[in-house]
Amino acid sequence: xxxxxxxxxxxxxxxxxxxxxxxxxxxxxxxxxxxxxxxxxxxxxxxxxxxxxxxxxxxxxxxxxxxxxxxxxxxxxxxxxxxxxxxxxxxxxxxxxxxxxxxxxxxxxxxxxxxxxxxxxxxxxxxxxxxxxxxxxxxxxxxxxxxxxxxxxxxxxxxxxxxxxxxxxxxxxxxxxxxxxxxxxxxxxxxxxxxxxxxxxxxxxxxxxxxxxxxxxxxxxxxxxxxxxxxxxxxxxxxxxxxxxxxxxxxxxxxxxxxxxxxxxxxxxxxxxxxxxxxxxxxxxxxxxxxxxxxxxxxxxxxxxxxxxxxxxxxxxxxxxxxxxxxxxxxxxxxxxxxxxxxxxxxxxxxxxxxxxxxxxxxxxxxxxxxxxxxxxxxxxxxxxxxxxxxxxxxxxxxxxxxxxxxxxxxxxxxxxxxxxxxxxxxxxxxx
Ligand SMILES: *Cc1c(COP(=O)(O)O)cnc(C)c1O
Numbered sequence: 001x002x003x004x005x006x007x008x009x010x011x012x013x014x015x016x017x018x019x020x021x022x023x024x025x026x027x028x029x030x031x032x033x034x035x036x037x038x039x040x041x042x043x044x045x046x047x048x049x050x051x052x053x054x055x056x057x058x059x060x061x062x063x064x065x066x067x068x069x070x071x072x073x074x075x076x077x078x079x080x081x082x083x084x085x086x087x088x089x090x091x092x093x094x095x096x097x098x099x100x101x102x103x104x105x106x107x108x109x110x111x112x113x114x115x116x117x118x119x120x121x122x123x124x125x126x127x128x129x130x131x132x133x134x135x136x137x138x139x140x141x142x143x144x145x146x147x148x149x150x151x152x153x154x155x156x157x158x159x160x161x162x163x164x165x166x167x168x169x170x171x172x173x174x175x176x177x178x179x180x181x182x183x184x185x186x187x188x189x190x191x192x193x194x195x196x197x198x199x200x201x202x203x204x205x206x207x208x209x210x211x212x213x214x215x216x217x218x219x220x221x222x223x224x225x226x227x228x229x230x231x232x233x234x235x236x237x238x239x240x241x242x243x244x245x246x247x248x249x250x251x252x253x254x255x256x257x258x259x260x261x262x263x264x265x266x267x268x269x270x271x272x273x274x275x276x277x278x279x280x281x282x283x284x285x286x287x288x289x290x291x292x293x294x295x296x297x298x299x300x301x302x303x304x305x306x307x308x309x310x311x312x313x314x315x316x317x318x319x320x321x322x323x324x325x326x327x328x329x330x331x332x333x334x335x336x337x338x339x340x341x342x343x344x345x346x347x348x349x350x351x352x353x354x355x356x357x358x359x360x361x362x363x364x365x366x367x368x369x370x371x372x373x374x375x376x377x378x379x380x381x382x383x384x385x386x387x388x389x390x391x392x393x394x395x396x397x398x399x400x401x402x403x404x405x406x407x408x409x410x411x412x413x414x415x416x417x418x419x420x421x422x423x424x425x426x427x428x429x430x431x432x
Contacts, residue, residue: 068409143371
């Protein structure tokens with residue numbers, strides 16, 4: 001885009017000193033065939049680039065910004081914390097306050113440990129599961145993303161799927177040989193894997209609603225089935241709610257579907273845009289963690305005062321009456337509008353949504369139920385749609401295999417503006 005002069009200069013300089021010019025792969029926008037736009041600042045539902053263009057933000061920092069940008073309650077909470085000191089390496093009341101909120105909100109969590117990212121939460125959770133059960137294998141689902149720790153880079157979603165790479169060099173085979181990956185929504189594959197590995201499986205880890213291969217809904221009864229099979233075989237069930245936590249409901253997918261996992265991983269929203277992750281579960285399991293137990297896990301900046309202030313403030317806003325209803329009302333409006341535009345345009349695509357997270361899969365006619373289905377999407381069509389929307393000032397994820405998020409800050413004007421932009425984008429796609 002010719003009107004992104006400063007941004008493209010920054011990218012040129014970035015590529016010289018940062019691998020690919022970015023600090024997380026999908027940001028490079030490679031799969032949608034354009035250079036990334038740099039962002040200078042954000043307000044409410046808008047992002048601003050250094051060239052003075054604005055964008056309506058549906059990436060929401062890949063999920064965390066459920067309040068939108070610069071929510072006054074967040075700003076004052078973090079400013080207050082900042083003035084009191086940024087890190088002490090000693091316990092603070094804010095950690096207790098955030099832990100209490102998490103225990104109150106997440107039905108299956110009795111005790112929680114704070115970390116600094118979703119990746120740290122999931123890798124610590126499987127260490128805990130292995131330590132607790134004395135078993136070493138884990139089972140995951142194709143296309144689910146659980147951060148970038150070695151054990152999870154097997155048929156992973158998000159950037160791994162976007163770049164079309166099977167795993168990653170640098171991950172020893174001995175490590176991934178302990179990871180089994182099966183298709184989502186596939187009961188017989190789960191039964192078979194559990195049968196073969198019963199005495200070796202420490203945990204099944206899953207996104208209860210996968211959002212890193214695009215948004216995929218669990219089939220009716222599938223989560224119940226996983227819960228039943230894992231319980232029966234003394235395998236721990238880990239819900240990776242890094243995206244769904246506080247998004248689908250105050251208590252995440254476990255509240256939404258009424259399924260209690262043994263361990264839950266949290267991230268993204270829990271830090272409101274500052275680096276926080278967490279993992280929690282039953283006391284009996286969590287007390288295995290050092291120093292109350294032998295499973296080691298630590299962090300210099302864990303429970304950081306700014307991050308916990310941001311987390312507490314975010315959760316406080318989520319608890320206000322009507323929050324989720326209002327979010328859902330906006331998401332309904334957007335999703336229904338998108339569906340209608342897509343149908344009217346005649347372009348084959350399927351919009352999948354739950355609550356305030358959604359994906360439009362291009363080139364699809366039937367519901368997308370697993371990674372294999374998702375991979376059949378028309379990524380060129382998505383890329384064309386993405387570029388059209390960007391040029392209209394709409395900021396979508398630069399990959400078919402991600403979710404769009406609605407935040408509290410999306411106002412009706414912004415939603416209407418988005419639907420108008422989508423209408424012209426669909427029209428232009430039809431004329432290609
Ligand atoms: C983003 C994400 C992670 C990793 O979190 P980071 O903070 O990026 O390390 C893990 N699991 C899921 C489901 C995610 O969406």
